[in-house]
Amino acid sequence: MNDVLDVALRLVIVFAVFMVVPLVVGQAEHKVMGHMQGRLGPMHAGGFHGWAQLVADGVKFAQKEDVVPANADRRIFQLAPAVSLLPYLLVVLVIPVGRGEGAVGQAVDAGVFFVLAVMGVGVLGSLMAGWASANKFSLLGGLRTAAQLLAYELPMLLAAASVAMAAGTVSLHGILDAFQWWWLPWQIVGALVFFVAGLAELQRPPFDMPVADSEIIFGAYTEYTGLRFALFLLAEYAGIVVLCGLTTVLFLGGWHGPFGGDGAGWVWTLLKTAVLAFVVIWLRVSYPRLREDQLQKLAWTVLIPLALAQIALTGIVKVAIS
Amino acid sequence: MNGAATTLISATATATAPEAAGPGFLSPAGVEIAFVLVGLVTLGAALVTVTTRQLVHAALWLVVALGGLAVEYLLLTAEFIAWVQVLIYVGSVVVLLLFGLMLTKAPIGRSPDADSGNRPAALAVAAVSAVCLVWVVVDAFRTTWIDLDGPAQGSTEVSGQFLFRNWVLPFEALSVLLLAALVGAIVLSRKNSGDKEQR
Numbered sequence: 001m002n003d004v005l006d007v008a009l010r011l012v013i014v015f016a017v018f019m020v021v022p023l024v025v026g027q028a029e030h031k032v033m034g035h036m037q038g039r040l041g042p043m044h045a046g047g048f049h050g051w052a053q054l055v056a057d058g059v060k061f062a063q064k065e066d067v068v069p070a071n072a073d074r075r076i077f078q079l080a081p082a083v084s085l086l087p088y089l090l091v092v093l094v095i096p097v098g099r100g101e102g103a104v105g106q107a108v109d110a111g112v113f114f115v116l117a118v119m120g121v122g123v124l125g126s127l128m129a130g131w132a133s134a135n136k137f138s139l140l141g142g143l144r145t146a147a148q149l150l151a152y153e154l155p156m157l158l159a160a161a162s163v164a165m166a167a168g169t170v171s172l173h174g175i176l177d178a179f180q181w182w183w184l185p186w187q188i189v190g191a192l193v194f195f196v197a198g199l200a201e202l203q204r205p206p207f208d209m210p211v212a213d214s215e216i217i218f219g220a221y222t223e224y225t226g227l228r229f230a231l232f233l234l235a236e237y238a239g240i241v242v243l244c245g246l247t248t249v250l251f252l253g254g255w256h257g258p259f260g261g262d263g264a265g266w267v268w269t270l271l272k273t274a275v276l277a278f279v280v281i282w283l284r285v286s287y288p289r290l291r292e293d294q295l296q297k298l299a300w301t302v303l304i305p306l307a308l309a310q311i312a313l314t315g316i317v318k319v320a321i322s
Numbered sequence: 323m324n325g326a327a328t329t330l331i332s333a334t335a336t337a338t339a340p341e342a343a344g345p346g347f348l349s350p351a352g353v354e355i356a357f358v359l360v361g362l363v364t365l366g367a368a369l370v371t372v373t374t375r376q377l378v379h380a381a382l383w384l385v386v387a388l389g390g391l392a393v394e395y396l397l398l399t400a401e402f403i404a405w406v407q408v409l410i411y412v413g414s415v416v417v418l419l420l421f422g423l424m425l426t427k428a429p430i431g432r433s434p435d436a437d438s439g440n441r442p443a444a445l446a447v448a449a450v451s452a453v454c455l456v457w458v459v460v461d462a463f464r465t466t467w468i469d470l471d472g473p474a475q476g477s478t479e480v481s482g483q484f485l486f487r488n489w490v491l492p493f494e495a496l497s498v499l500l501l502a503a504l505v506g507a508i509v510l511s512r513k514n515s516g517d518k519e520q521r
Contacts (some may be wrong), residue, residue, distance in 0.1 A: 073430045110478045112406035118411025127420045146421035
């Protein structure tokens with residue numbers, strides 16, 4: 001009975017985190033962008049600092065009619081938002097927040113592989129949406145999504161493999177247990193590659209060519225309205241949370257912190273994740289969008305060689321110190 | 323890949339499983355029932371993949387089939403191979419397939435030319451290869467049982483040690499094969515662009 005209760009409690013907590021934290025990131029994006037770009041709109045609703053803007057957005061999405069285009073492939077069109085959102089829920093389940101077995105939804109032996117594999121599945125949702133909408137803009141968006149995924153999956157994997165080599169394990173817990181502070185300078189190139197490739201996989205600016213709203217409307221999501229569109233947006237923010245959490249766990253030492261001891265481990269994880277999420281938003285405000293050929297060039301000629309160099313460096317140092 | 327993976331798992335199992343007679347077929351455990359059910363779903367999805375007239379649906383059913391296979395690996399305690407299956411096949415191969423289908427403007431609804439006259443021949447080849455594979459697997463692992471309660475036999479560590487201690491040479495040979503395929507792809511694509519320039 002206790003086991004059942006334990007599992008149920010963990011699932012409820014993970015689900016609550018999954019529902020709340022992406023919304024917090026969304027709210028933070030409103031405010032940070034509002035400040036950085038001197039916008040008045042996001043600061044208005046509800047009075048103090050525009051706190052009710054997110055609520056208003058939610059109400060707006062819930063009120064809109066759920067339209068499926070006449071020529072669309074109905075079932076796949078409706079299934080796509082779920083396919084793009086659910087994988088992130090599974091990933092949140094395995095990210096360790098603090099030290100020990102208690103601070104994770106479900107410990108997975110091959111954690112790094114699980115996380116990367118499941119994150120790749122989420123992109124299928126965008127592809128399904130792009131094809132099933134029967135819209136040329138959507139199709140273009142889907143094509144760009146696929147091209148981007150194929151280009152950026154490899155550097156992400158290689159960078160993660162470098163950390164796994166350094167720790168000698170592919171479990172997220174094991175990597176955190178083996179972490180030392182000097183891994184930060186040692187793996188810094190891998191961390192940058194991982195973070196940039198992750199941004200590209202999430203199609204966040206400056207890598208938002210697949211959803212470029214000023215030229216192909218909103219790519220694969222052009223035909224979506226109401227709650228289904230909101231689910232795609234939620235998937236994007238959940239993706240930010242997952243990417244920042246993973247970068248924290250793999251490269252920044254997760255619950256390790258300069259002070260505070262064991263009890264404060266989860267605070268360090270959340271703090272690092274939040275700082276990274278802020279960087280993601282910051283990048284959106286400060287960089288122009290990369291063109292499609294620049295995107296591909298960056299992946300194949302910069303990130304992959306850098307990731308390979310990082311793996312070589314990891315191997316050399318690993319052999320030298322053992 | 324799948325055949326090799328199965329061999330790897332079962333070989334690990336033979337290496338560690340006790341010699342005692344396994345449980346009988348008539349009193350299946352929960353895991354065995356789940357294994358059979360997932361297998362049926364996988365088989366069904368695979369059949370739909372090759373019979374449906376809608377190209378993109380075929381690709382999506384392929385996702386179901388490959389995912390079902392990953393679940394089967396999980397049930398056989400081969401966690402690492404299961405996630406690699408998802409990463410490579412569902413995450414990359416199917417995305418590449420969908421990319422190709424979108425480039426060729428796969429229509430929504432039925433494709434009239436999705437069927438070819440080779441259907442009987444394809445059926446025969448599929449049946450023969452299926453019989454061969456099933457026969458090999460059944461004959462090789464007839465009395466092998468995986469001890470689910472003991473330490474995981476398909477964990478990353480065990481698979482890695484087995485692969486790089488007992489099967490290093492085949493592994494390296496495979497990587498040379500992949501390298502050859504890569505070089506071949508580059509050669510092919512270079513030839514095409516040269517032709518265009520001459521025109």
